[in-house]
Amino acid sequence: MDMKRAFYIGRFQPFHLGHYSVITSIAKEVDELIIGIGSAQRTHESNNPFTAGERVMMIRHALEDIDVHFYALPIDDIQQNPIWVSYVTSRTPPFDTAYTNNPLVIELFEEAGISVKQPPMYHREQHSGTEIRRRMLADEEWKHLVPDAVADVIDEIDGVRRLKRVSGTDGFDY
Ligand SMILES: Nc1ncnc2c1ncn2[C@@H]1O[C@H](COP(=O)(O)OP(=O)(O)OP(=O)(O)O)[C@@H](O)[C@H]1O
Numbered sequence: 001m002d003m004k005r006a007f008y009i010g011r012f013q014p015f016h017l018g019h020y021s022v023i024t025s026i027a028k029e030v031d032e033l034i035i036g037i038g039s040a041q042r043t044h045e046s047n048n049p050f051t052a053g054e055r056v057m058m059i060r061h062a063l064e065d066i067d068v069h070f071y072a073l074p075i076d077d078i079q080q081n082p083i084w085v086s087y088v089t090s091r092t093p094p095f096d097t098a099y100t101n102n103p104l105v106i107e108l109f110e111e112a113g114i115s116v117k118q119p120p121m122y123h124r125e126q127h128s129g130t131e132i133r134r135r136m137l138a139d140e141e142w143k144h145l146v147p148d149a150v151a152d153v154i155d156e157i158d159g160v161r162r163l164k165r166v167s168g169t170d171g172f173d174y
């Protein structure tokens with residue numbers, strides 16, 4: 001059987017409803033989906049507060065009921081853009097299409113001859129990792145912007161407290 005497999009990469013800091021909406025629409029088009037958790041080595045930073053393992057948990061729980069077979073695979077950054085596509089494909093199942101809106105990622109995949117689709121943006125003003133982290137730091141509402149299961153994971157790991165600490169806004173002097 002000819003399997004249609006797609007690749008979707010993001011940092012997922014955290015995984016939010018914009019990502020969820022992209023994945024539910026890709027799920028209708030493919031048999032299997034590879035979700036690349038990018039910048040996997042980055043964690044405990046203001047722009048990247050969560051570990052690769054915590055992001056695996058968010059995705060696994062958020063997609064509990066989704067109707068597509070998926071793999072969530074952490075992918076570290078490397079220093080050389082020209083070999084990044086080979087590096088990615090050397091650690092993922094084979095795929096036909098990459099879904100991304102990241103201009104560098106589009107360029108690298110297209111140069112490597114892999115077809116790219118750009119998913120439409122879902123209420124981008126609020127559904128962005130940057131905006132959600134901003135709200136967490138400001139003690140504003142953010143849970144409605146992520147799947148319930150992701151809010152539970154972030155509570156379990158005390159993620160907002162960590163974000164505040166690594167962003168230096170918890171009142172402590174270092
Ligand atoms: N609201 C959204 N709707 C559709 N696609 C989105 C949305 N937000 C992000 N994406 C796409 O998902 C992929 C992964 O995004 P990423 O993990 O960088 O999230 P982000 O919200 O852009 O994060 P950050 O603000 O932390 O950079 C990118 O291709 C990005 O364009």
Ligand SMILES: NC(=O)c1ccc[n+]([C@@H]2O[C@H](COP(=O)(O)O)[C@@H](O)[C@H]2O)c1
Nearest residue numbers: 009010011038039077078080081084102
């Ligand atoms: N040279 C590299 O390591 C390289 C190149 C292009 C993209 N990436 C990664 O791919 C991911 C792209 O995801 P975003 O679209 O969420 O930015 C990021 O984690 C980014 O660091 C890495």
